[in-house]
Amino acid sequence: MKDVLYPIKFHPILKEKIWGGQKLKQLLDKESSLPNVGESWEISDVEGDCSIVANGMLKGTTLNELLKTYKAKLIGEKNYKVFNDKFPLLIKFIDANKDLSIQLHPNDTLAKKRHDSFGKTEMWYVMQADEDANLIIGFNQDLNLETYLKHQKNKTLPSILNFEKVKSGDTFFIDGGRVHAIGAGTMLAEIQQTSDITYRIYDWDRVDANGHARELHNDLVIDAIDFNMPNNFKVSYGKTKNKANKMVACSYFTTNYLEVEGLLHKENHNDSFLIYICVEGKAEILTEEKTVAVKAGETVLLPAALKTFKIKAEKAKLLEVYI
The missing domain is CATH 2.60.120.10 (Jelly Rolls)
Incomplete structure (x- = not known):
């Protein structure tokens, strides 16, 4: 094969979710027979969910195969020295028809220690939001672990969470360790480190069709949560045309x-x-x-x-x- 010198598109990997909806199919033309599509993984090198090229002479090749073949020509010299044959970013579209669980992700150090994985720092760009749609990011008060655990035990976590009303174009940055959730009625683009590790701390007391609640990860959260992050998560940016x-x-x-x-x-x-x-x-x-x-x-x-x-x-x- 000769050098990859063209823009590469991949087949989306669509994910059925308990909180998913129809917007990815109706608004973004994603083709799927799944009833409730929550996520479209656009570029992924997650094990078991590796993207496959959809266009050009490399059609049918996986992203990981591309990286192993083209190395620095694909991702750059410095990136290849750091990440080797692992693509460092995961790109998604997400449709929250219902509220996602309250969750957080471990930072690099903890993710490496526990899961031999990258951590998960991410950002969101809101593409469409229904009236009164919101996100949850961080807390609405200063907290320590003792107070947090008391709310967790009493199932009163929503009372201490920070709700942000959102509209199209709103952008948020979420460090590893920051509590967050996407609220119902929000469709967004997500850019993140290549990681599929999520610690779920509250799921609105939901159960599936068989009456089973989704697993919570309260023990893992204790070392992963960061109560000292500043409230600098909402991103302001310019919109000058034809300029980055x-x-x-x-x-x-x-x-x-x-x-x-x-x-x-x-x-x-x-x-x-x-x-x-x-x-x-x-x-x-x-x-x-x-x-x-x-x-x-x-x-x-x-x-x-x-x-x-x-x-x-x-x-x-x-x-x-x-x-």
């Missing part, structure tokens, strides 16, 4: 907001892959070798070896992600 507007920059990923009108010439000056998540409208990504169309609800990966390209759109909103 910085949203989030952390050691795990950088995400920019990019609103394209017309033809935009782009250069990748980073030693990294680029990911474009289309959150509104449609666009074309043009390289010397290939033109790839992307519409709202689609995601495309540009290999690190691809340094110059163009983005063309009448009007499109994209999230640009790299490390």
